[in-house]
Amino acid sequence: KDSKINIVFATGMDHHKEKAFEVYAVDYISKPYNIGRIKQTIDRIKSFTNKEEADFHNYIEINYNWNKIFIRKSDILFVECINRTSFYHTIDNSYKCYISLKEVKNQLGEGFFQVHKSYIINLTKIIKTEKISRTCLKVSFVNTPKNAYISARYFDDLRKKLQQ
Numbered sequence: 001k002d003s004k005i006n007i008v009f010a011t012g013m014d015h016h017k018e019k020a021f022e023v024y025a026v027d028y029i030s031k032p033y034n035i036g037r038i039k040q041t042i043d044r045i046k047s048f049t050n051k052e053e054a055d056f057h058n059y060i061e062i063n064y065n066w067n068k069i070f071i072r073k074s075d076i077l078f079v080e081c082i083n084r085t086s087f088y089h090t091i092d093n094s095y096k097c098y099i100s101l102k103e104v105k106n107q108l109g110e111g112f113f114q115v116h117k118s119y120i121i122n123l124t125k126i127i128k129t130e131k132i133s134r135t136c137l138k139v140s141f142v143n144t145p146k147n148a149y150i151s152a153r154y155f156d157d158l159r160k161k162l163q164q
Helices: 014-022 035-056 101-108 152-163
Strands: 008-011 027-030 059-064 067-072 076-082 085-090 094-097 112-116 119-122 126-133 136-141 147-151
Touching: 027 035, 059 094, 076 101, 076 136, 076 147, 101 112, 101 119, 112 152, 119 147, 147 152
Parallel strands: 008 027, 112 147
Antiparallel strands: 059 067, 076 085, 076 119, 085 094, 112 119, 126 136, 136 147
16 A cells, blocks of 8 residues: 555446455545546545645654654654764654754754753653752653653743743
């Protein structure tokens, strides 16, 4: 199945219906053709295309192990940067990429917030914060033992951001 190809069966022969299911056809239009039904099918295909285009903006592209991969932004828990090497942390993996935190911040956009000179977190994935010192909080995320850290200089900005 190639999700970029939309197949529509338009025929007067009913024995092709089984094949239509096998190839994930968008629709099966039988004779006599109805112009309203054809327009409805075209509109449905257009809505798929618009949804895919909108969905594309929910991914980021990174260079990982000599390959380009796409990560869904909503899967990212946090990004940690050490000496221009960024680690994109998801529940299941960590992806190493040679990019500065400033570039990561531009790439991620809304829903992410820098909380430390080395961390950007996904605001929707936080389950708790825990004070570990006078100047640092530990951030815990949904369904994972992975943690990030918030430095004191970002406390107030994070609180304001979460209250928006």
